[in-house]
Amino acid sequence: MATTGVKAGYRRSVDLARFIAACGIVWDHARAPYADIGYTALALFLVLTSYLAMGSFERSDGKDFWIARAKRIALPWLVWCLFYRVVYEVVNKEPHGLLDEPWSLLIGPFIHLWFLPFVMIFLVLIPWISRYIDRVERLYIASALLAVVSIPMGLLHAQLDPTGWFFDTAGFPLPIPQWLFSLKLFLFGAILAAGKRLGVVWPVIASAALISSVLWYCAPQFASVQMILVAVLFELIWRIEIKGSWPTWLAGFAFGIYLLHPACMLVAFKLFGPDVNRSFAAIFTILLAWALTAILQRIPLLNRVV
Numbered sequence: 001m002a003t004t005g006v007k008a009g010y011r012r013s014v015d016l017a018r019f020i021a022a023c024g025i026v027w028d029h030a031r032a033p034y035a036d037i038g039y040t041a042l043a044l045f046l047v048l049t050s051y052l053a054m055g056s057f058e059r060s061d062g063k064d065f066w067i068a069r070a071k072r073i074a075l076p077w078l079v080w081c082l083f084y085r086v087v088y089e090v091v092n093k094e095p096h097g098l099l100d101e102p103w104s105l106l107i108g109p110f111i112h113l114w115f116l117p118f119v120m121i122f123l124v125l126i127p128w129i130s131r132y133i134d135r136v137e138r139l140y141i142a143s144a145l146l147a148v149v150s151i152p153m154g155l156l157h158a159q160l161d162p163t164g165w166f167f168d169t170a171g172f173p174l175p176i177p178q179w180l181f182s183l184k185l186f187l188f189g190a191i192l193a194a195g196k197r198l199g200v201v202w203p204v205i206a207s208a209a210l211i212s213s214v215l216w217y218c219a220p221q222f223a224s225v226q227m228i229l230v231a232v233l234f235e236l237i238w239r240i241e242i243k244g245s246w247p248t249w250l251a252g253f254a255f256g257i258y259l260l261h262p263a264c265m266l267v268a269f270k271l272f273g274p275d276v277n278r279s280f281a282a283i284f285t286i287l288l289a290w291a292l293t294a295i296l297q298r299i300p301l302l303n304r305v306v
Contacts, residue, residue, distance in 0.1 A: 013240040014048065016247035021045040022254040023286050026261045029112070030268075030282035036222050040233070043185050043226040045258075047234060049119060050189035053126050058197070066124045073123075076305040077116040080259055081108040087263055103173040110262050114175035122186055129187075133194035142191050143203035150184035150211045150227065157181045158219035181223065184211070188227060192234070205231050256293025256306035257286060264288040 021044040028038020057065050088109045107114045133139050156172075157180035172180075188208060195201040208231040215224035264285045269276060272284075296306045 011238055011240075012242040012244070012247040013237045014052070015251035016242065017044060017234075017237045018048050018254040019247070019250040019257075021048065022257045025258060026265075026286050026289070027282045029261065030265060030278050030285060032278040032282040035278075039223050039226055040229055042182070043230040044233060046182050046185040047189035047192070047230050050122075050126065050186045051193045051234075053123055054130055054190050054193035057126050057130055062127060065127055069123045070120045073116050073120040076255075076259065077108070077113065077120070079305045080113060080116075084109040084113065084262070087266070091266060103175065107175050111174065112258070112262055114178050115258070118175065118179060118182060119186075122183065125187070126190060129190045129194060133191065133198070136198055136200050139191070139195055139198055139200060140203050142194070143207040146184070146187055146191055146204070147207045147210050150187070150207075151214050153180045153184050154211065154215040154224060154227075155218060158215070158221065158224065181226075184227065185230065188231070192231075201235075205235070252297070253290050253293045256296065257289040259306060260289040260292050261285050264292065 021041045024037050024041025025045065028035045028041060053069070085108075106117045108116075129142070133142050157177060188204065192201060192204045195204045205228075208227040212225045212228035215227075218224075265281065267288060268281045268284045272281065293306050297303045
C-alpha cells in the first residue's frame with residue numbers, strides 16, 4: 001500500500017528561481033565577472049524543469065503526457081533552429097556543417113539549443129519515476145540509484161579516468177558533455193519532487209551530498225559540487241514565502257530569455273564592440289531578450305515558441 005504523501009504545495013519562490021536561473025545562464029555566456037555561477041544557474045534550471053514536470057504530470061490524468069510535452073517542445077526547437085540557422089549564415093563566413101556530425105542534429109545551429117531536445121527526450125522518464133516512487137521505501141532506493149548513475153556521469157563529464165573504468169570524453173561529440181552534466185540534475189529534480197510529495201527529502205539530499213563529495217574528491221572543480229549546491233539552494237528557495245503573482249509573471253519570460261539571449265548578445269557586441277564591459281553586455285542582453293519575449297508573447301502563433 002502506498003504511503004499517503006504530504007501535498008507539496010506551490011511556491012512563488014520557485015517561479016522566481018526560474019527567472020533568476022535564466023538570467024544566470026546569460027551572465028555566464030556573456031563571460032561577465034563570476035561567470036561560473038552559470039554552472040549553478042543551469043543546474044537550478046534543470047532541477048526546476050524536472051521538478052515542475054513531475055508536478056504537472058501528477059496533476060494531470062497522465063494520458064499521453066510525454067507525447068503532449070514533446071510536441072510542445074518540438075515546435076519551438078524547430079522554429080529556433082531555423083532562426084539561428086539564418087543568424088549563423090549572417091554572422092559567419094564559413095558554411096555550417098550541420099550534417100557533418102550526426103550528433104549535431106540534437107543541438108541545432110547554436111549550442112544553447114541542446115537543452116530543448118534534451119528535455120524533449122528525457123521527459124519520458126517523468127511518468128516512470130512518479131509511478132515508481134509511491135512510498136518512502138522506494139524513495140530510498142531511487143536516491144541510492146541516483147548516486148550509482150550520477151557519479152560515473154560526473155566523472156565522465158570531468159574527463160577523468162582514475163580507475164580505467166571510464167572512456168576518455170575528450171573526443172565525445174556535443175551534446176554528450178552537456179548531457180553528462182545535466183541528466184543527473186534532471187533526475188535529482190524529479191526524485192526530489194517525489195520526496196516532497198511523500199514528505200521526506202533527506203534521502204535525496206544525502207544522495208546529492210555523496211555525489212558531490214565523490215566528484216570533488218576525484219575532480220576538485222566547481223562543476224563537481226553542483227548537485228549539493230543546488231540541493232541546498234532549492235531548499236532555501238522552497239522556504240521563502242512570497243505574496244503576490246509577480247514571480248509567476250517573471251517566470252513566464254524565463255524560457256524566452258534563454259532562447260533569445262545568443263541573438264541579443266550578438267546585438268550587444270555589434271552595438272558596443274568586442275571590448276564592451278561584460279557585465280553591461282549581460283544586463284543589456286537580459287533586458288533585450290526580456291523585451292523581445294514580451295513582444296513575441298503578444299503575437300499569435302509566435303507566442304507558442306517562447
